[in-house]
Amino acid sequence: MNFMQFxxxxxxFEGQKVLIRVDFNVPLNKERQVTDNTRIRAALPTIxxxxxxxxxxxxxSHLGRPKGTDESLSMGxxxxxxxxxxxxxxxxxxxxxxxxxxxxxxxxxxxxxxLLENLRFHDxxxxxxxxxxxxxxxxxxAYINDAFGTAHRAHASTAVIAKFFPHSKYxxxxxxxxxxxxxxxxxxxxxxxxxxxxxxxxxLEQLVSKVDHVLIGGGMAYTFIKAxxxxxxxxxxxxxxxxxxxxxxxxxxxxxxxxxxPIDTIxxxxxxxDANTSIRKINEISDEWMGLDIGPExxxxxxxxxxxxxxxxxxxxMGVFEMEKFAEGTKSIAYKLAEITKTGAFTLIGGGDxxxxxxxxxxxxxxxxxxxxxxxxxxxxxxxVLPGIAAVKG
Ligand code: 3PG
Ligand code: MG
Numbered sequence: 138m139n140f141m142q143f144x145x146x147x148x149x150f151e152g153q154k155v156l157i158r159v160d161f162n163v164p165l166n167k168e169r170q171v172t173d174n175t176r177i178r179a180a181l182p183t184i185x186x187x188x189x190x191x192x193x194x195x196x197x198s199h200l201g202r203p204k205g206t207d208e209s210l211s212m213g214x215x216x217x218x219x220x221x222x223x224x225x226x227x228x229x230x231x232x233x234x235x236x237x238x239x240x241x242x243x244x245x246x247x248x249x250x251x252l253l254e255n256l257r258f259h260d261x262x263x264x265x266x267x268x269x270x271x272x273x274x275x276x277x278x279a280y281i282n283d284a285f286g287t288a289h290r291a292h293a294s295t296a297v298i299a300k301f302f303p304h305s306k307y308x309x310x311x312x313x314x315x316x317x318x319x320x321x322x323x324x325x326x327x328x329x330x331x332x333x334x335x336x337x338x339x340x341l342e343q344l345v346s347k348v349d350h351v352l353i354g355g356g357m358a359y360t361f362i363k364a365x366x367x368x369x370x371x372x373x374x375x376x377x378x379x380x381x382x383x384x385x386x387x388x389x390x391x392x393x394x395x396x397x398x399p400i401d402t403i404x405x406x407x408x409x410x411d412a413n414t415s416i417r418k419i420n421e422i423s424d425e426w427m428g429l430d431i432g433p434e435x436x437x438x439x440x441x442x443x444x445x446x447x448x449x450x451x452x453x454x455m456g457v458f459e460m461e462k463f464a465e466g467t468k469s470i471a472y473k474l475a476e477i478t479k480t481g482a483f484t485l486i487g488g489g490d491x492x493x494x495x496x497x498x499x500x501x502x503x504x505x506x507x508x509x510x511x512x513x514x515x516x517x518x519x520x521x522v523l524p525g526i527a528a529v530k531g
Pocket of ligand 1: 160162201202286287290511512513
């Protein structure tokens with residue numbers, strides 16, 4: 138993608154109110170404190186650029202999936218965290234639209250920042266309602282979409298709103314970084330390029346044509362094993378993707394792409410950390426058992442492929458790493474990626490679960506790039522057009 142069409146770098150926002158769609162959908166604990174501020178930190182450069190130009194950023198985001206107004210998902214809970222990171226005052230509106238909100242965003246002192254209340258308190262946000270998008274647009278002279286994590290949603294604030302800024306719509310630095318980093322892997326990374334994919338969903342079609350090796354783990358592995366006639370017991374499987382799995386294997390072979398499937402698996406008699414477990418060949422799982430992680434032989438094989446790789450994309454865990462008994466595969470991959478990053482490999486971690494894993498093991502700053510996108514990154518890797526990006530480009 139050519140970002141030179143929308144360079145916020147080349148534009149000065151001096152004297153402008155700049156409405157910035159960020160993805161501040163961050164996790165909160167029971168006390169409603171932010172437990173992971175990665176997405177807020179990622180958005181700082183765009184916000185600071187507007188401030189530095191002498192513009193006034195007005196931030197807007199959703200938080201969670203509220204049904205109507207829900208105090209527990211108010212932006213008020215995350216204001217302190219934003220103020221701390223930005224080192225300036227943040228003025229929150231009681232509602233994201235309406236005269237009172239406009240009054241607040243019109244009177245923000247220079248150097249300070251506005252924040253609209255949770256966009257999803259209005260159903261119109263998810264419906265992509267045009268009138269609502271127009272009401273939001275009243276908060277800005279210019280619009281920047283920097284919410285990569287929400288770019289796969291065609292919502293009012295992420296896509297529909299762009300039409301109200303025909304000559305003043307931009308993509309921010311988060312968007313730019315995400316796309317540039319993924320493109321670095323998919324188009325022109327130093328070879329060999331390896332994709333590690335896990336998770337439940339078969340997302341390989343477009344990846345297969347872009348990389349040299351694919352390491353498959355997670356729920357997806359059992360779909361491939363079953364497609365090849367293996368016994369997978371009660372393991373997770375996408376029965377409607379068995380044909381796809383075979384087609385992917387065939388197309389990979391034709392292209393000279395090496396797809397690696399696990400050799401062994403940790404089986405359990407229950408989906409629980411208290412389950413009985415043992416190690417089995419992945420295609421010999423008996424009826425009452427389910428595979429919940431890759432086994433030691435698979436870890437060794439995958440590690441040796443990674444040792445020889447120069448560019449790596451990781452999307453999706455190897456097992457149910459939230460449970461200690463099934464975390465070893467995911468943990469080993471995470472540590473291996475940190476290790477090879479030190480020796481010069483480019484490692485990109487994308488997708489909610491693998492990002493959660495890299496954070497869980499405290500390795501986020503030891504890999505090359507950690508994506509802020511979960512579903513958005515998956516859809517991008519699947520080759521889909523993301524509405525939030527298309528709306529600004531179009
Ligand atoms: C996310 O965290 O996945 C994004 O913020 C989008 O949220 P959503 O999945 O509720 O649309
Ligand atoms: Mg999501």
